[in-house]
Amino acid sequence: MVDGDFFQKLEAVARAIRGNDKPFGGIQLILCGDFLQLPPVTKPGEKRVFCFQTSAWERCIDLNMELTDVRRQNDQEFINILQSIRIGRCTEDMTDQLRLTEQNIVEKDGIKATRLCTHCEDVDNINSGHLNKLSGTAEVFQSVDSDPGLSKILDSQTPVVSKLILKVGAQVMLMKNLDVNKGLVNGARGVVTGFKSVGGGAPVTEKLPQVWTE
Template identity: 30%
Template sequence: MNQESNEKLELAAKFVNSTAAPIFLTGKAGTGKTTFLRELAVKTHKNYVVVAPTGIAALQAKGVTIHSQFLLPLGSFLPVKEPEGNYTDQYGFYTQHTLGRRHPLNKIRKSVLRSIDLLVVDEVSMLRADILDAIDYRMKSVKGNFNQPFGGVQVLLIGDLYQLPPIVKDHEMAILGRFYSSMHFFEAKALNQSGLVYLELDKIFRQRDEVFINLLNHLRDNQLDAEDVRLLNKHFRTQEEIKEEKDCITITTHNYKADQI
């Protein structure tokens, strides 16, 4: 990476080390988000853990899943103290009340969370607002500090909102819609008072081909023009031509298609 890249990442490290504010570190693919995360251990004096919404994302980030670290039940979290029965008779919802009584943290997880100053969440585009509020309640309980978001622990949220969105079913949104205008992480009640420090890494370093970078950016922004289409069509191959290609990587949308291949 060049000097401009390092300056951006050093600025992000300074925000982590010198503030307690929640931080949203974002940027396009190839701008250095993963590099920053992997070098965090030598850039910060703070004790931290890394979590992610899914197993694949957690493996990539060398962390653990949110549900595993915080022992969250499957379902939707309602950010209230009362039992969920006050809001719905549907299965799959829980509140602060049920989280504390029916799903307590074990000693190991309590010990880990009590020791940290910084919580890092990777692939935050997939993180639902209600799950972030569940994390907030867990951290407040563990730290014994209900006056500050996340019990006084700083959160570093890393991801790209142009990538995978949070998944919420219609019947869940019918209930969650009473508390959230959308399910994106930044709608979490925990962030209402604190706000977010927004840091964007805006230069792509993974890819050097300027024509390809421009094409990717146009696709990302849904602004493809005729020249972009022409460039893509140059690489089109028929099914017969594909058979003659060597060392091809096939990208599919579903597991069953990958299994068939």
């Protein structure tokens, strides 16, 4: 997702700072990613240039390795569909197979499937919409920063919001590993069932170890 022009600038800066004309100033790098997932992040209207389309890539990268083993799925038919979609191909048979799953129920124990989005604004809008549909009183949990002057920087660089609004019935997700053995890991999902005290208090959740993805 790193823009090609930005990649070239990073490489040039590394050489300048280290006073070394070797690729990245002699820093050894291992780059890992998938160019078929998301394009480089650019502003609207700007030309998108992939890293591998730059002269810096040709100059610096002398070994490319492709990982081909699929670890997250074991259904070969599903794997074939995913691999075809990945390269922009989807046959009518594959489309028909996917449409058969439209009525599948993925909700379990009151926990809805996690919906993945490419933009934070979409996530905020979806979450707010579902929260507003819930009845009951909203409880607000506001973070406290030791250095207020850095609050905006922290908010922009961390995945956790500074103000969390919850209601009974709200879907929640852990954002860090708490207890791996108990399944309390980053991404674990649950539902708020109440609060520890009247008019507020820490939220009480159920089924947090369950993890579902849509």
